[in-house]
Amino acid sequence: MEFYQLTYFLAAAQTQNFRKAAELCIVAQSALSRQIAALEDELEVALFTRTKKRVTLTTAGQEFALYVRNAMEQLQEGQLFLAELQAGQRGTIRIGCIESLATAFLPALFASFHQQYPQIRLKVRVNHTDELITSVEQGEVELGLILDPRLQSELLIVKELFRQPLxxxxxxxxxxxxxxxxxxxxxxxxxxxxxxxxxxxxxxxxxxxxxxxxxxxxxxxxxxxxxxxxxxxxxxxxxxxxxxxxxxxxxxxxxxxxxxxxxxxxEEFIFALVYRRVGSISRAAREFINTISRQTIPTSSDTSI
CATH class of the missing domain: 3.40.190.10 (Periplasmic binding protein-like II)
Known part of the structure; x- marks a missing residue:
């Protein structure tokens, strides 16, 4: 069963005429007729009652049409979802955050981000800085919001967000x-x-x-x-x-x-965003990085930590 066969089937069901259906699908009528017949052979059931001037759906054809329409709608929704996912409009960001920033910094940041990207979800893991760095290295989270990064790692990039004194x-x-x-x-x-x-x-x-x-x-x-x-x-x-x-x-x-x-x-202490240097992160996560960068004052460029 092929996608184009289902398209031909729905066109014929709508027009009740193979010629008109072929015109809608921009295909020769003989090709459309052959593919619908092949679909019927595969399903082992007649989908249309054929007369000289028109075709009508059989009872089985009417039921099958319902499923095909639903499947087509689901497929279109899936295609839209993937397009939005590729554009950074959808998806789930896995982020690690120290407890203090999870209550004092992250809510306002995500509220602003959510206004621009309402279909993107956030999955937050709260932990200490050292454990979060390990989680980012191992790919358990995509991003880490941490305090005072001091560990050396060739796997990670740190984006300094701001500094503050005690x-x-x-x-x-x-x-x-x-x-x-x-x-x-x-x-x-x-x-x-x-x-x-x-x-x-x-x-x-x-x-x-x-x-x-x-x-x-x-x-x-x-x-x-x-x-x-x-x-x-x-x-x-x-x-x-x-x-x-x-x-x-x-x-x-x-x-x-x-x-x-x-x-x-x-002495001032660094708040930073950490993510992997090697491998890919989702488009949604990159949009989140851009949002953080716009809302904080940059004090240095990206460096290894």
Missing amino acids: HLLVSALHPLAQRQVPAVTLEQITTEPLLLLDETSRMGQITKRIFTQRGLPIHPLIEIESVEGLKEMVRQGIGVTLTLPALIRPSQIGKDLVLLPITGLT
Whole structure:
């Protein structure tokens, strides 16, 4: 059974005349008649009742026509889907993201992307930076939104999105938040009950490194894996933590939480998009990369990490 045979069949069913059907299909009437006969032989059933001037569908032909029309519609939808897929209009993007960016950065980014590409879906895996880099290398996700990429890999490209310095996150009711001069020093922070993400997170690693490099003691009151749990403890006044502004949702700042600059801490930390250098990524993923690039300020070109 061939596609063109089904096309001839539907044309004949519509026109009830092999000559007119042949004209619609731009084929000789004899060729159309032979192919419909071959289709009937293959199906072992008569699809048309033939008279001198017209043809009409048999009962079997009427039923078969329903299936053929549905199949043709499905095929057209499939062709449209593939065309949109090739154009980056459809598909599913598999993306890895650290937890903080998944709550503070990704939703607004995807909302903007979704307006332009409503048929593209996002499948998000949340994990720590090191694990996400491995996932991108192994092809488990196409893209990774990560913090402070430091690993060396010839397989990956890193696109730097932006950089930010560390800030101190405190409750809006904390005495440090009430001062006219908001900046604090690391020495002042050591006198506060310190809350940290655990060592599996990049933010926890950064905080301990900053204190160790400066010879300052660090004795966390609490170490926790949950970013949201950490922020809630800060909000309730249990302690303070070091973080980056991009990791905090704008709606959380001012009313319940306050970000304070840290004096003498000039180091900035990179937020980056990571994807494979070798192999292909979907057109949809490339459109997502373009969207991120347009919405963030580029600070460097692509490099190996």
